[in-house]
Amino acid sequence: MKVSTDKILKRWGILALLALVTLYCLGPFIWQLLTSLKAGVDLTRLPPLLPPAPTSENYVAVFEEHPFLRIIMNSLVVATSSTVLSLFVGSLAAFSLAKLPIRGKAVFLAFVLSVSMFPPISTVSPLYLIIRTLGLRDTVWALIMTYTTFTLPLTIWILTNFFRQIPHEIYLAARVDGCTRFQIFYKIFIPLAAPGIFATAILVFIFSWNEFLFALTFTSTVNSRTIPVGIALFPGIHEVPWGEIAAASVVVTVPIIALVFVFQKRIVEGLTMGALKG
Amino acid sequence: MAEIILKNLSKRFGTVEVIKSLDLTIADREFFTFVGPSGCGKSTVLNLIAGLEDVTEGTVVFDGKVINELSPGARDVAMVFQSYALYPHMNVFENIAFPLRVRKEKQATITSEVNRIAGLLGIGDQIKKVPRELSGGQRQRVALGRAMIRRPKVFLMDEPLSNLDARLRVGMRTELKKLHRELGITIVYVTHDQEEAMSLSDKVAVLLEGRVEQCAVPIELYERPANIFVAGFMGSPAMNFIKGSVTSEEPFRVGPGRLTVEPKIKISSKRPVGTEVVIGMRPEDVEVSKAPLDGGYEALCDVVEPAGPFQWVEFTPEGLEGKRIKGKAPVEESINPGERVFFSPAWDRVHLFDADNEKRIF
């Protein structure tokens, strides 16, 4: 009997721990969600429980009083383009670094990594000058270029490692079967590294979706403003519009969560494909 | 039709010379095998023939044409790899079809060809499975199918059977031999298993550290090994070697101490008394018995290994303490370790090697 009591205790212990961690992680988001459903004095009341009369007025206001749809579109364009560009360039580079006979690979990889070590704030002003010279100020291109550049090291590193794990004999077999190197890249290596590609895509997308500093510096109007900046600059007349900010945050977090759930399945599928050898 | 000639072929990785000026001719429709210990450069030779590695020096010639610069796809060779290297994300059908897809063949051709090959190899009902759902033997067949479908001039195989269990390996050997006869193409085969090399090949090249030690038909490697390495590498259990010297010239006798043998060699090869030699005797040529043998020697039995129809006996000859020799005894002999036995080598099957350069004395 004692053993089974122990077991039950242990199980409850684990469950409690899991619940605690989940609450810790989800806490801010839940708070945000609750805040977005409140108005007036309810907003600042503690503890932040569900108000007696939830309201959707914050959500209506976000779309009616601000150009929020336009801002979401900007963000979508910027994040998607950055992700596609970063993965396109990065995967080609990673394939070459992993499989082709190139001299100084290690040095190149170290150099690539070092690029991502500069704190963004130190590169803001020179980048601003470059972008102004190119006449790209307040366009989505300014952000796409910047995000692609800043996420490339990550993309190259992750994908180089994924490509390296693919057995060399598979590469050789495809060579003998008559593939050009580029055919090997897209017929064999891309499908086999799919889990890595999806994981990288998510990381790059989230980075581009959430980035604040460059977006604040390079954009000045709703033409190119992205979500983080858009929300930060919600005009309040007498006070900070916490309810609207919360509603906007909830609206823009949903696509990210959906994205992760969709791709998560692919990532797990890909990982269990395993057993590459043989 | 494909005759392959390797002329003065060398391969260096950095400063390490892995293949050292190889000169070989592989005849059309021959089953040619490279055999040698791990790391001797077997895979490298295959890769050079396939074009997967660039040659450092020398030439690879197919049917009279130098093809050093040709890409692997253009050489019309197919290769089966040790790990099979199937494409994990494609099912059996797509794996076999892949070379045709790369060539952009018509779908109808592809379907009928893949089905024909899969039927031929007995994997017709596995066509929808992906590699990880197949057994080792089935994967092996898919790899063969992917190579066969191209109807190549040359088939290259890098230890294709080494991942299979013993029984399947022997079964696949027979099938490979049959396949070779039916396809009528040149096969270049690589293995570290001397038995496999012997049983499959028309001709075998024994490699050691990037050099060909001997290139001959299997029976010649067995009966007339060119040097001590080949003699010890080919044949299982391995040949017994005993250091000795020439004790008399007429009749020509060699031996250490009391154990003297009379090898049959050419008169011109005879060496003066006192020359150091190495005597080689295959275990299967050494008869062991409990009863005294005609012209036999006394020994002390150390180990007995029953092997079905007979038994291997390891013993220490009298007067040669510390030297173990393996021989063969009929099953009827009940020999036990520690007992006194008699052994007698078959005179005409004794091999003799020069102790200095380790080469065979014919």
Ligand SMILES: Nc1ncnc2c1ncn2[C@@H]1O[C@H](COP(=O)(O)OP(=O)(O)OP(=O)(O)O)[C@@H](O)[C@H]1O
């Ligand atoms: N790309 C390479 N760079 C440097 N050295 C290499 C390379 N490929 C092979 N070698 C070296 O060349 C030698 C021969 O290698 P190879 O793969 O041809 O051996 P092998 O006979 O096929 O061995 P095994 O039976 O283990 O497969 C080895 O010592 C190996 O370390």
Ligand SMILES: [Mg+2]
């Ligand atoms: Mg090898």
